Amino acid sequence: MKLKFLSKRKPDFRPVQNSTLPFHPLEASLDANLAEIKRRIGHSADVVFRSLSNPSSDSPAMNFIYIDGLVNSDLVSQAVIQPLTDNPLLKEQRPEEAFLLIKEQILPVGGLQECKTVESLLGMLFEGNAIIMLDGSKVALAAGTSFWEKRSVNEPTSQGVIRGPKEGFTESLRTGTSMLRRRLKTADLRVEQYKIGRRTQTGVALVYLHGIASEQVLAEIRQRLDAIDTDSILESNYIEELIQDGHLTPFPTIMSTERPDAMAGGILEGQVGIIIDGTPFALLAPATFFSFFQSSEDYYQRFDISSFLRLIRYSAFFVSMLLPALYIAITTFHQEMLPTTLLISLAAQREGVPFPAFIEALLMELTFDVLREAGVRMPRAIGPAISIVGALVLGQAAVQAGLVSAAMVIVVSFTAISNFVIPSMAISNSTRLIRFMMMLFAGTLGMLGIMSFLMVLLIHMASLQSFGVPYLSPIAPMNPSYLKDIVIRVPLRNMKMRPSTYGSKEAPRQNLLPKEQQASGSQSEGQGSKNS
Incomplete structure (x- = not known):
């Protein structure tokens, strides 16, 4: 199925202004760098500055910066500050040599990253990293020491099921991606991360299966995410409203879910997942009208019961x-x-x-x-x-x-x-909302x-698209081979091909042998096990 993108429609997005802002590189003077950092963040009570300058020592002067409440204090003390306190390897070393020793040999903590500008240093600081700055060095180190309180994995509140997994997404971005990794143990699962929001710098992860998700859909989603220019992203609806198709429509064109199994199922069908840090509700795109009536529980029970429900x-x-x-x-x-x-x-x-x-x-x-x-x-x-x-x-x-x-x-x-x-x-x-309009026309x-409003509503739905995918697909345009999981659900053994409803590549997702071959195969396996 070819995707038809609306060439005349220009989304009301402005270019990202963050990329045009001037960057301030770090200077060789430690005092100058500290003064610039304090000027930018002010006198915040939770930002800790600790100096290890010792005039009687030959070690270079250094300073640690971290935010109390965003770091593991024990890890900062034991894996960052203590190894660097009066370390004999740092004596009589130039700043460049001391920097390499700290990065490659001394610090046992993982996740070391270099910061060459004040902007990158502040970004790593606000993510919970401990910053290490040396006098005479134009590069700072960010040690991965992030740790903060977060909600444990609980049962979803808005999408409960009788049979199926009882865990839902949390407000942690990494917890969400790890829950998907546990379900999709394949190298084709790709995770792309964005920072959106000039002030919030909210982490947004784009999750998809390489080789299954449509490249056109991925390119369109990436373009819309890159074009977002806003100062804050506090919940997934911010992203949904800024990238969705059809702003003047009562129908949603992007799905939201707090179930990892539902997102994994959508990704396997060719959809693209969007996980936002700070909210348990993730997004799935593209979406069709019929996908909103499908529940993850439909695939956890018999096909006849699922079709009836x-x-x-x-x-x-x-x-x-x-x-x-x-x-x-x-x-x-x-x-x-x-x-x-x-x-x-x-x-x-x-x-x-x-x-x-x-x-x-x-x-x-x-x-x-x-x-x-x-x-x-x-x-x-x-x-x-x-x-x-x-x-x-x-x-x-x-x-x-x-x-x-x-x-x-x-x-x-x-x-x-x-x-x-x-x-x-x-x-x-x-x-x-539609019910109130329908009541007005009926009165x-x-x-x-009622019939006139239904016709207008149907025409409007037929004109909608979700990232190039027709909203009423596979009914309009009609594709009979993809109707096995729309109004009713046929048995799983009959859904051998992955439909390209979401622009994904049509490919076999199971290879069930005929009953005769299965019987012969099971007999041969039984004989082999006996012989072994």
Whole structure:
């Protein structure tokens, strides 16, 4: 499948200004370098300056700089400061020779890097390295001593499964890449790291499988990441909004996940992972509409159960999007579509309701969204209880007061429950926005408004792309050979080829022999084991 990039679309990115800033090389004078560093970072209480200058010693004067709280204090003391204190190898050595001795022989700590500019020195300092500066040397050393408190690996909170791994990403970038390495033990797994954000210098890792991920998609993602010019990246949504396609659309074009197994599965399919330091939510691109309805649990249980659950998700999506609008349209414009008994029952319920069906549904939907947000913001001890009690009390009181009908409470409640069936929170939130627009068209034009809005929505989705991949692929454009894992999931043994839905190279991912050859192979293996 050829990728079609929008040549007319120019992303609103500015060139990175960090690369144009002047660099200040370190000087040979230790005092001058220290003065420049203190001028830049100010008198911060957590920055530690320690000098080992000794006038009675022949060793060159040196200074250590590190940030308390970002380094392992014991490691700095035992592996950096102690080996350099009155070391006989440093006596009567010139600064260049002393620098080589420290780098190659004296320091036992790993991860030594050279810093030739003040900017690189500060960057390594803020990453938790201990800086070693010698008087007379224009190069400083950064020793890998980083250590800070971080959250342990826990079960994902937004993507729970009954069967499958119970661990999720943490806020540590290296923990995220290591969890992928444990699952993809191959030399083809490549990790490219970026520093984005002039002030935050947030670490961003681009993870993909060499030979499987599309080179065009990779080039487009790299170009958009390099073009980001901002002062801060605090969460993955910053990256998502800055590189996504289709800014004026309710549909997400990049997936977010906090499950390492879900990201590993996407990378194996040809997607590209983006892990951001400081957040447990990673990104997967490109993404299609149907990928948001797939759960990692679909592949941890039988194909028939997975297919049934996936059909329920698609049904819940349409119910969540259309049910209030259909109720408004039928009760307002198309009463003849209802059976007589049901029509009489609904008319009797709405007899004392002072609002039209559209206003009634709008009030109930807004009330439920308020309760939902309140439950999220409340303390965990009372949040769920207040949400449930509030919904029951408000719903019952509204029906008894004659403000809404009982049928409307049922419609809104079932709509809200259906919205939680969708496994992706991003597409679930999009459905909430689309539902309000659908209700507006249903309240003004009835079924004609619903069908017209659905046609416009479908045309809009067909025009979307995610890094050059059609959003409705493989349905539009139609590719029947790639439909084995879209609406339903066929058995794993029947998915022998890797689909090129995400622009990846179509290649066999398994090589299952016919049953006759398998039986003969197992018999020969059994005989071989007996003979051995």
